[in-house]
Amino acid sequence: MIKTANKFSTMLLGLAMAFSGFLMSCEGPEGPAGPAGTKGDTGATGKDGKDGITKCQACHSDAAADVNLKTAQYNLSKHGTGEVYLEEAGRIGCGGCHSGDGFREAIALGKDDPTSLATSKINCKTCHTIHKAYDSTDWKLSFSSAFNLRFKGLATDANVDFKTGNLCGKCHQARTYTRTPGDFDTISAASSTSSYSRFGPHYGTVANVFAMKGLNNIEGKEYSGSNPHANLAKGCVSCHMGKNSTNPAAGGHTFQMSVAQMGELTECKTCHSTGIPTAKATQIKALLAEYRQLLINKSLLDTTQALGEEGYNVLGEYAKLSAVGKKTAIKKADGDALLNYLYLAKDRSNGAHNPGYVLFMLQNGVDYLKK
Numbered sequence: 621m622i623k624t625a626n627k628f629s630t631m632l633l634g635l636a637m638a639f640s641g642f643l644m645s646c647e648g649p650e651g652p653a654g655p656a657g658t659k660g661d662t663g664a665t666g667k668d669g670k671d672g673i674t675k676c677q678a679c680h681s682d683a684a685a686d687v688n689l690k691t692a693q694y695n696l697s698k699h700g701t702g703e704v705y706l707e708e709a710g711r712i713g714c715g716g717c718h719s720g721d722g723f724r725e726a727i728a729l730g731k732d733d734p735t736s737l738a739t740s741k742i743n744c745k746t747c748h749t750i751h752k753a754y755d756s757t758d759w760k761l762s763f764s765s766a767f768n769l770r771f772k773g774l775a776t777d778a779n780v781d782f783k784t785g786n787l788c789g790k791c792h793q794a795r796t797y798t799r800t801p802g803d804f805d806t807i808s809a810a811s812s813t814s815s816y817s818r819f820g821p822h823y824g825t826v827a828n829v830f831a832m833k834g835l836n837n838i839e840g841k842e843y844s845g846s847n848p849h850a851n852l853a854k855g856c857v858s859c860h861m862g863k864n865s866t867n868p869a870a871g872g873h874t875f876q877m878s879v880a881q882m883g884e885l886t887e888c889k890t891c892h893s894t895g896i897p898t899a900k901a902t903q904i905k906a907l908l909a910e911y912r913q914l915l916i917n918k919s920l921l922d923t924t925q926a927l928g929e930e931g932y933n934v935l936g937e938y939a940k941l942s943a944v945g946k947k948t949a950i951k952k953a954d955g956d957a958l959l960n961y962l963y964l965a966k967d968r969s970n971g972a973h974n975p976g977y978v979l980f981m982l983q984n985g986v987d988y989l990k991k
């Protein structure tokens with residue numbers, strides 16, 4: 621019965637729509653103008669409108685405690701305070717991830733990179749659709765859908781889905797780089813006078829490590845497990861924006877993770893009922909240090925180019941050239957080992973992003989370099 625009724629109402633609706641369309645398209649010529657109305661005929665005074673400023677005060681006043689807390693937290697985040705923006709401002713090719721308006725333009729175009737904008741810092745407007753409706757719907761996220769990574773390496777498909785965290789992964793992913801097919805990688809100098817190259821995944825490698833797309837299987841050794849954190853309810857946001865009940869300067873809009881904070885998150889307790897383990901992190905830290913030293917010993921890694929400010933050291937490590945300004949050819953497996961290190965070191969989660977995988981890939985690289 622219900623089905624028939626539904627069908628019927630759909631039919632009626634279809635007819636009504638067709639009919640109104642018919643009326644519109646069959647409008648005849650305009651008739652003669654009517655007589656002029658009586659002069660001085662004013663309507664009744666309308667009701668007073670809502671005071672414009674009340675709308676604004678929902679977010680701009682001392683009473684907007686939640687917004688103010690989030691702003692205070694955001695003021696601690698490197699998104700706003702980091703020094704990279706100062707260098708990359710205005711550079712379109714970098715604006716998709718280093719500037720707020722560039723990110724939004726790229727999203728609107730359905731592209732990775734913007735075409736004209738790269739002039740504002742990463743701010744609230746980067747991630748939220750601020751000043752559209754002037755109400756709480758403006759907190760809608762600017763980007764949240766699954767997307768294709770810029771660089772997927774050996775993976776057969778580039779699509780990733782970190783749920784709410786898609787917003788994060790869109791920027792925290794490897795940039796593309798080329799490898800010469802065959803046995804050798806050709807590493808080019810950053811400039812004719814520089815002693816380092818920019819060969820590799822750039823600095824934000826988290827999305828690739830999380831999704832296991834981009835890294836190399838050194839001498840064919842492949843990880844067979846999956847990421848136990850792949851199905852967290854909000855992806856990256858489950859951890860990085862989790863609340864810390866006693867410390868407003870951790871989690872939330874600081875995006876900062878801490879061990880204390882991980883222990884508080886209820887979502888984690890379904891699997892980690894007795895607290896967050898640390899065994900793998902300890903092994904991972906030791907292996908990373910060993911891996912780094914092995915690369916330095918083999919003259920594959922340049923550790924001298926990092927930005928001066930604290931926190932940037934690991935990010936500023938690059939493939940080393942055999943001579944200043946020159947192209948260098950290196951063995952494929954050496955290239956694989958070097959690239960994997962750049963991914964894993966710049967990930968900087970000590971395994972939290974993908975514990976078993978990070979451990980396996982580090983062991984794989986260290987075993988190869990020690991042969």
Ligand code: HEC
Nearest residue numbers: 672675676678679680743744745746750751754755756758
């Ligand atoms: C839903 C919350 C919300 C409402 C409502 C709102 N704003 Fe804002 N407004 C913001 C946020 C968040 C920022 C900070 C933008 C940033 O830094 O990215 C902002 C920034 C501003 C700025 C600084 C310049 C800019 O655009 O960044 C002005 C001026 C401003 N708002 C005026 C207003 C006025 C006037 C109203 C009322 C008509 C209003 N806002 C209503 C959230 C809101």
Ligand code: HEC
Nearest residue numbers: 698699702703704705717718723787788791856860875931
């Ligand atoms: C528009 C691109 C963009 C988006 C979106 C973005 N980030 Fe970032 N993020 C960056 C950049 C660029 C930096 C480094 C800024 C600097 O150092 O100057 C950064 C820095 C960080 C840092 C600090 C790293 C450090 O060295 O201390 C964390 C943590 C972080 N982001 C997590 C997140 C999370 C979680 C999300 C999603 C909620 C996110 N980011 C969304 C671009 C982005």
Ligand code: HEC
Nearest residue numbers: 704713714716717791792793794795823824927932935936
């Ligand atoms: C796919 C997004 C993306 C693009 C495109 C991008 N970056 Fe980045 N970049 C990042 C992220 C994310 C970080 C911060 C990583 C972190 O803190 O974990 C970063 C960090 C950096 C750093 C700090 C690393 C250091 O040396 O200590 C520099 C410098 C930098 N980017 C330069 C550039 C330049 C120059 C361009 C354009 C040619 C560019 N980036 C394009 C995402 C991007």
Ligand code: HEC
Nearest residue numbers: 686687690691694742743744746747748759784787857861
């Ligand atoms: C790097 C991206 C990013 C930036 C920048 C950012 N936010 Fe957010 N914001 C998020 C995400 C992601 C969520 C959703 C968190 C969740 O689902 O737990 C959120 C949630 C919120 C909410 C709660 C919305 C709701 O529906 O209840 C408010 C309010 C908010 N942000 C305010 C701000 C303000 C104010 C700023 C600037 C000072 C800001 N955000 C900057 C990513 C961002």
Ligand code: HEC
Nearest residue numbers: 782785788789792826827830849855856859877968969972
């Ligand atoms: C299971 C929890 C968890 C998830 C999920 C997670 N992270 Fe992390 N992340 C961490 C921990 C823990 C660290 C290390 C923090 C530290 O040592 O200061 C970290 C470090 C980082 C850093 C470097 C920050 C720094 O201060 O060195 C960035 C950037 C980052 N994560 C981005 C992301 C992005 C993007 C995603 C989603 C693709 C993500 N994270 C998902 C736990 C998580």
Ligand code: HEC
Nearest residue numbers: 848858859882885887888891896897898899900901972975
């Ligand atoms: C679906 C189950 C599951 C959930 C939910 C989960 N984890 Fe895990 N987590 C694991 C597994 C499995 C491991 C690997 C344990 C092992 O083999 O040592 C792990 C390992 C870790 C590690 C590395 C431990 C080490 O030995 O160094 C950290 C950190 C971690 N989880 C943090 C979190 C946080 C924070 C959350 C909540 C946001 C979370 N996990 C939620 C299953 C889960």
